[in-house]
Amino acid sequence: MATQSAQEINVQSPVDYRNLDAPIYSWDAIPKCQLGMTGSEATLPEHIAEFQKILRDFAINVARPIGIKLDRMTPEEVIAKDSHYWEFRKKYLELGVTVEALGEMEPQEAALLFSILFEELGYGDAGLAISVGAGILPQWLCAKFGRKDLLEEFPDEVLGCWGITEPDHGSDMLDPSRSVVYPGSSYGRPNLVADLTGDDIILHGQKSAWVSNGVIADVCIIYCAADSGDGPSASDGCALVFPMNLPGISRGKPLDKLGQRALNQGEIFFDNVRIPRKYLLAGPEDYQRAVYCIHAEANALMGATFTGLSQAALDLAIDYAHERVAGGVPIIQHQSVRSRLFHMYRKVEVSRSITRRGLNFNNDPQQGTPSLCTAMFSKTTGTQNAFEVTSDALQIFGGNGLTKEYPLEKMLRDARASLIEDGCNEVLALKGGSYLIDNDKLS
Template sequence: MSFQLNEEHEAFRKVVRDFAEHEIAPHVREWDKAHHFPVDTVQKMGELGLFGLNAPEEYGGAGGDFTTLCVAIEELGRIDQSIGITLEAGVGLGINPILTFGTDDQKQRWLPDLVAGRTIAAFGLTEPDAGSDAGATRTRATLDGGQWTVNGSKAFITNSGTDMTSVVTVTARTNDPAEGGRPEISAIMIPAGTPGFTVEPAYDKLGWHISDTHGLTFDDCRVPEENLLGARGKGYAQFLAVLDDGRIAIAALAVGLAQGCLDLSLRYAKERHTFGVPIGARQAVAFSLSDLAVSVEAARLLTYKAAWLKDAGRPAAELKQAASIAKLYATEAAVTATRVATQVFGGNGFMEEYPVARFYRDAKILEIGEGTSEVQRMLIARGLGLPVQ
């Protein structure tokens, strides 16, 4: 039994860390203040191969394992959460649905540019009145004359309005509500710039200022019948399958944030002096950082255990439980880490010139996106055999 990543993973970690520290860290404060999505830097991430880490070689990918992607997300998230979520969503919600459920033609059309990081894709599930209850989707798609006509709206969609966004896959109800019965939810690919597809103005968010997030509106938006992704009526189930991987990746993003808080706090605790000694010599600070180190280690172990289960092809039920446990623990640990780090920095922690202030703003969404903490607890309880409603 090994609790260490292999030499290849650790060597790759150093490559991504070097990129993050030299290509991202010097610019983060400026980008965050301006709410700027750095297309050039994201495309450099593509050139480094980050978007194609676990895509097959036939589409330009490296054919690597899921653990490698988690390492990359963790290291980017250690410097900036917005850049980390750009990769996580670009792969998990953009590339993976096409890779997993797409036809050969769809894969050949979209994947080469997505895998190379020349373009980016998004997935539209959440709606203004259907968040965690994704089965309550109101967006409609009707098939007529070989074309889907899509009407409705989506909310909080990452990577949906950048200059490099090429396609957004959306879930829509494809049966008539008047007919009764359970909603038939299908996934339909809508290329950027399609008439009737409107990207709403960017949200004014608490955090993730560098990440691209928009609402989307569809008004008689028409796309070919062959833009259906996967089987008709299976869109919701397809997304749930993709979401298990996404929860592990979000956990990795949270581990990066918590590690970043620990690194910054340790450095500050050694440099900042009060009453003639470093504040790290004070038991209150030392114990807080000791507890933080324990939570970071626990979050990392849970996350990479789940990633290992994914790579080992373990049963879906086992993977689902591990993904929810990792996501729940790591994201809540990350939120706590930002509170601890801000307290260690004192008044300086409240100043935007210090990264812990940005981390404090960025952390909360981790407990919400790709399944809230409440949803994770519900899923874990079901995995324990409890009849949770």
Template sequence: MRPIGEKCETFRSLGKKVLSADVEERDKRGAKDAADWRTLWRAAADAGVLALTVPEQFGGEGRSFLEAVQALHALGEGCRDNGMLLGLNGQLWAMQKSILEFGSEEQKSTFLPILINGDAICAHAVTETNSGSDVTGIRATAQKTQNGYVLNGEKIWIGMAPAADVAQVFALTNPDLGAWGMSAFLVDLNLPGISKSAPYEKAGHRTVPTGKLTFENVEIPQTSLLGSEGSGHAIFNLSIAWERSFIFSSHVGAMKRQLDETVLFARDRAPNGRPIINNQTVSNRLADMQVRYEIARLLIENAARELDAGIQNRMTPSVAKLQVAESLLENALDAQRINGASGYLTGECERMVRDMAGTITLGGTSDIQRLLIAAYQKGSVKA
């Protein structure tokens, strides 16, 4: 296995030279045509992006959490396609990690190799019209049959759904028990009775698709069950914790690149011969941007170190998600302010604002994270 420093350099170069290709035009077109982004996804897989935390026996590299987030940070430093970064991190943390932790040996051997090499893409199908971060509102059902289950329901706002090959679907196997009667399934999205929507039109992260999955009397085999029946709530809690802690690992790398570029702009922009970095309002914004970046990076690395040490702190994911997401948006807005009129034109600054605006909603809104943190503080939920 290559030293982590070499892996970071490889990822940084991959992001800059390959994944950033034609990003402005692809952002304008959206993700309706998979040919626009699937080749790039494959290139990322070939470089080992999706293999970071998967053990070698399944074709991965078996990296620690800390090494993984450091490599993903480097990827973000080079890559200007925030949608691609979101999609890759989403699969790595929410889906692959769940299969690794809860899947049977057959499921691991079947799904992990094709996910990490880019042959298949997995969606995390949780959200419904009346259920998101609070999974107690889930209404999708999986009725037990002699050979498996019959799946019915609709999942909305699902990243990668229009192009996914498999989905991790959460559904009620015992509706009388509410969320405690929920189970998780690995579902082949080519089965009869499954329909995918066209990609949603989004403000940001336009370069990869988000959409809806509908299940109408879909017969799935017993082997689709992930973990044990009724363990869906526990699987969701862990998968969303990994997602909230680490899904923006690469976005923080992009934040570092934007910070460096904004500092250079403020040094070079010199109306009347005086660089604007010498204006206190500008230098103060740059200082705030630096502090936000450092805190965001350290929060993600702290979450990684805790898990590497076997520490399960249930507050950590919400703290990281809240602060990192808010910092991503604030830095994007400050960069736009410092760039002035040029920052308002269609391009890098404007796209960063649109992309980062989504981070305060994805994976649970900032307000939900505040409620969770307060609940831990009050002792209503054990940290």
């Protein structure tokens, strides 16, 4: 095709920028944009912007101070009846964020609010944010599966947990399609099996100490191997949602761990527990879809939560860099500090962008099947950046960052845990890479 010259194209006369609504002549002589509460974010809808302010206030004045108190307690003290955890839980429920309310919003508006909600909860305390996230997963998946009967039985006020990892099976429980398993090897016998051969479902075995809210939850969503008569199969498992007060259910001790100490985690044991069929959310024929669904949701939640943690660490570091004097000037005057802060800011922006973009894509009504690979991008990027940003923030605080007088050492511990939970990042990369295979190009 012939190339047109500039003269052949209808070129308008030069624009008089002085007549535009925001002319460059209104800029300062030395231009500088003041970024917002969450960086270079476009203007939000007014009702969401107002709610974000409420969430930020909640993060700073409720979640963070309670999270710091819980961090210094024993795991038993964290879940005691007089613990500040229950104060946090009560005040969170007062915010009025429910699965039903999110379901009534336009899908992509709900995705934006979902991201902002967990960013701000993560800004306050990552462990408490994950407790909230795990706490709604039973209801969230019931809504995804259209189970209004179970939503009525287990409203949002009922604290949930998600049991998937087992003593002998961690991140590989997220791989029923066996796309990560080493060639010629086996994942071995499952630790928990649902017997589907009778009128009721019989659960026998255990879930690992890493069940978030496991020791305190009132309702559980379980993903496990199923036996339909030919022996247990982890690839043809089932998903169940049921109350935690059924006979035969017991719980282990709350886990004592490095980070996210405000988040209760612990084992659940099932001694031939009889589960009525009405609590079956997904049978063997739907199991891979069920794992895909909850994994996409949980990974997006992780990306948002640890974006919020990164933002909190960055904000603290920027403030401290203006206050701390070394070499005769506030340390932000030093080139190495400014360079470090720039790259911290860049990583926070990347994490937020990829999380919001992924949630927007996966909640597009025209999209159909969500992209688990995209949710994995969000989780691995957000958590890796959170670990790096909190580490750099601690470095800016210097020796003070190592003390419990400042929240940075706690934030670093919380971020470190995120690289393992909800699928360790290395396994997610292997599994995510399998979604990039185009079999047509291999034939």
